[in-house]
Amino acid sequence: MQIKSKYIQNWGKMDSSKVHDDSKIPLIHIIGYVGAGKSTFIRKYLRKIPTFDIKDIYQKNFFNPKDLKDKPEKYLQFQSALDYSFSQFYKNLELNQIPIGIVESSGINRALNNILRRFYVYRIWIIPFDLNRKLNQSKINEERPYAEDLNNHLMEKFEKNEIPFNNKYNFMDENFMKDLPAIFKKYF
Numbered sequence: 001m002q003i004k005s006k007y008i009q010n011w012g013k014m015d016s017s018k019v020h021d022d023s024k025i026p027l028i029h030i031i032g033y034v035g036a037g038k039s040t041f042i043r044k045y046l047r048k049i050p051t052f053d054i055k056d057i058y059q060k061n062f063f064n065p066k067d068l069k070d071k072p073e074k075y076l077q078f079q080s081a082l083d084y085s086f087s088q089f090y091k092n093l094e095l096n097q098i099p100i101g102i103v104e105s106s107g108i109n110r111a112l113n114n115i116l117r118r119f120y121v122y123r124i125w126i127i128p129f130d131l132n133r134k135l136n137q138s139k140i141n142e143e144r145p146y147a148e149d150l151n152n153h154l155m156e157k158f159e160k161n162e163i164p165f166n167n168k169y170n171f172m173d174e175n176f177m178k179d180l181p182a183i184f185k186k187y188f
Contacts, residue, residue: 025093026100026183027119031107031163032126033154034147037171038104041126045188046102052089054105054112057082065146079111086115100184106154107163122184125158125165127172 028046030038042051058065061081068075093101105112107123157163168177180188 025090025098025119027103027116027121028100028184029103029105029107029116029121029123030126031105031123031165033128033151034106034144035151036126036128038126041124041169041171042102042104049100049102049187050089050093050098051102051104052086054082054103054109057085065150075111082111083115086112090119100187106150107165108154108157122167122181123165124176125163125168127168127170 030042032038039053057063057078061078063074063078063081068078090101092098103112103116103121107113107125154163167180169175170177176188179185
């Protein structure tokens with residue numbers, strides 16, 4: 001079920017007089033479980049559009065999501081790296097006059113969501129290929145040891161409708177839950 005949030009904009013019509021000062025280029029935020037197919041979705045539909053993947057911040061700076069929870073100093077370093085990397089990403093979109101940008105994450109990273117508040121963001125929740133079958137946890141956990149805890153946390157939040165999104169994409173039938181805003185239809 002879709003929920004309303006003050007962090008999600010209304011994409012019916014984009015009124016340029018109400019655009020946030022920082023937001024000139026709309027962003028599509030691809031969210032969902034670790035292993036749900038977010039990267040596959042991006043490769044399928046949005047391959048040519050620059051993507052900001054929060055996973056890159058963790059990997060390039062050797063951050064571990066679990067470490068950030070109990071170490072405020074480490075979290076501040078992560079937040080600083082995230083702020084800088086995202087500002088460079090967005091500056092690149094502007095300099096190259098790219099019409100939209102893509103952000104990939106679980107959807108619950110507080111630091112990233114705080115950054116995205118300044119922008120027009122359309123959030124798409126990716127429904128895994130088979131909801132009845134558990135995600136291939138052993139393979140995912142091997143590649144990303146934090147995945148099991150994060151997916152359990154995501155599942156709990158999702159079941160309580162605590163993850164805001166504008167639309168869902170279902171890999172089983174390759175369809176969106178509802179129509180996309182006109183500004184994004186040409187990409188799908």
